Amino acid sequence: MKLHLKNIALLSAVLGASLACAGSVRTQPASPAPDNGTFDVEQLFAGTCGFCHSSGGRAAGKGPQLMNSPRDDDFLRDRIKNGKEGAMPGFAGAFTDEQIDQMVKYIRALKPREG
Template sequence: MRTTKRLPRIRHLLIGAVLALGLPCTALADEQKPPAKPLDVKKAFSTICGYCHGDYGRKPSKAPQLMNSARSDDYLFNIIKNGKPGGMAAFSSAFTDDQIHQIVKFIRNLKPDEEPRNP
């Protein structure tokens, strides 16, 4: 009779031990992920955006000029992320939100006669 009362206790202790030993391992796995590689915004703009926006967006091309755009940062962010029907493709699968913010900052820092720099 005593053994039947101990079985549930032992089972709970074993489950607790397995969980206690397993959780730190998952935490270590998360910590060991390499950090995301920083985006080279200038290169990304040149190779991806430059196809339509040309010369770093400083002059009208197949797509509008981006330098000195009157559009808000939120507008630019949303267009880059979600695209525009019949116009620009969406890039939400190519860039993280943080990277899109970096691209918007890059656009805002464009100067007519200076070599563009990463933000």
């Protein structure tokens, strides 16, 4: 019985520590993407945006198709930075203005994939 109680106490301590760590991670702001010339917009888009904007933004998914978007650059910048409640998170804390500008340029340069 003593061994059982010790195991329960140990598991409770581990669970408590895990929850404390998870809570602190959740409340930390997003870290900015590196601004050292290695910012790969296409790779970033595939990993961050591709879940909702299919085929690298070329097709609709959970989010709209971005290729040939009728929205102006200011709208796209604002949506990337601030998101849309209930639809898209904002990335102002994760990326610099220059990186967001690169994302807008990427969206504007999208062309259908060959093949």
